[in-house]
Amino acid sequence: MSLLNATEGPGRILLGTVRIARGMTQGELAKEAGISQGVLSKSESGAIPLDAKRLATLAGVLGVPKELIATPVSEIGSSPYVFHRKRSTLPVSKANQLRAELDLIHIQVAGILREQSSEVRLPRLPLPEDGYDSPEDIARKVRLALGMSGGPALHLAGVLEQAGVVVVSRSLGSSRIDAIVSWPSGRRPLVLLGDHAPADRQRFTLAHELAHAVMHQVPTEEQENEADRFASELLMPAVAVGPQLDRITVPRLAKLKAQWGVSMAALLRRGRDLGRVNDTQYRALNIELSRAGYRTNEPVQVPREAPSLLSRIIQQRLRSGEVVADLARSARMTEDEFVDVYLGGVA
Ligand SMILES: [Zn+2]
Numbered sequence: 001m002s003l004l005n006a007t008e009g010p011g012r013i014l015l016g017t018v019r020i021a022r023g024m025t026q027g028e029l030a031k032e033a034g035i036s037q038g039v040l041s042k043s044e045s046g047a048i049p050l051d052a053k054r055l056a057t058l059a060g061v062l063g064v065p066k067e068l069i070a071t072p073v074s075e076i077g078s079s080p081y082v083f084h085r086k087r088s089t090l091p092v093s094k095a096n097q098l099r100a101e102l103d104l105i106h107i108q109v110a111g112i113l114r115e116q117s118s119e120v121r122l123p124r125l126p127l128p129e130d131g132y133d134s135p136e137d138i139a140r141k142v143r144l145a146l147g148m149s150g151g152p153a154l155h156l157a158g159v160l161e162q163a164g165v166v167v168v169s170r171s172l173g174s175s176r177i178d179a180i181v182s183w184p185s186g187r188r189p190l191v192l193l194g195d196h197a198p199a200d201r202q203r204f205t206l207a208h209e210l211a212h213a214v215m216h217q218v219p220t221e222e223q224e225n226e227a228d229r230f231a232s233e234l235l236m237p238a239v240a241v242g243p244q245l246d247r248i249t250v251p252r253l254a255k256l257k258a259q260w261g262v263s264m265a266a267l268l269r270r271g272r273d274l275g276r277v278n279d280t281q282y283r284a285l286n287i288e289l290s291r292a293g294y295r296t297n298e299p300v301q302v303p304r305e306a307p308s309l310l311s312r313i314i315q316q317r318l319r320s321g322e323v324v325a326d327l328a329r330s331a332r333m334t335e336d337e338f339v340d341v342y343l344g345g346v347a
Pocket of ligand 1: 083084085086208212223224227
């Protein structure tokens with residue numbers, strides 16, 4: 001929801017990004033590394049160079065290779081805007097941390113996939129100001145571009161990966177944020193997806209983040225609503241799902257949930273938005289959902305999205321004779337962290 005603008009000077013190095021990604025303040029890192037906060041601050045901004053000893057100490061405290069923290073930010077390129085799907089109660093510091101993590105994951109992904117720039121089949125389709133194309137129109141164009149059928153999109157992550165999008169699903173350390181996305185020029189769009197939400201919510205979030213990547217290059221007042229409209233059309237195309245929502249009942253909603261892989265609540269809202277459910281029916285069905293306890297805990301489990309691009313490439317590289325240290329180096333990570341993050345702790 002909120003947007004953070006990164007204006008980086010030419011001399012700034014990744015030290016600051018790594019520190020923020022680790023959730024540390026300058027004061028905390030300075031103390032642990034035994035250097036003054038002034039020196040740390042000037043080192044981060046590139047005002048003074050880091051000597052070899054300090055570089056090694058800082059890398060050790062942060063648990064990253066020295067080369068990573070000494071890399072100029074300008075070499076990496078960072079996304080001017082990052083879009084979250086989050087609650088307003090998410091602390092700013094946590095949002096900044098995830099943004100920094102996202103920047104580092106971009107570096108890791110480019111290293112793992114061994115690419116400078118990449119072929120992305122996902123189109124950038126900025127939402128026109130004249131309103132000529134609606135978010136729903138753009139969702140339909142994306143469906144076409146990605147070769148999706150008009151039916152349920154039950155393996156959205158797989159479809160996106162085939163189009164060059166990277167989806168990383170892991171704990172975000174807070175249930176107040178569902179996902180974060182950025183698409184710097186020359187890189188792949190990268191969605192960092194929290195793994196805490198039920199699968200149906202997670203899938204809607206993935207579609208919502210995709211909407212930001214495709215439609216939003218600059219922040220707008222309406223961006224959240226627009227992203228939700230795109231996601232609804234992508235996951236529940238009006239033409240196909242509309243007629244199924246006539247005279248809908250709670251048991252039918254449960255059946256449709258299994259078919260479309262979206263929550264009963266989202267289907268019911270879709271019915272109202274498409275004019276298939278009137279206000280009276282909408283209220284009555286919502287009361288029925290509440291009484292059954294479905295507002296907090298819906299029946300019917302939807303299969304989880306399972307991104308596999310990164311693990312596939314990692315396994316390929318290992319089979320072709322590379323060792324974990326090679327992969328860690330290309331991802332600019334320590335071997336330990338690489339094993340933790342990308343090999344599930346098993347080397
Ligand atoms: Zn959003």
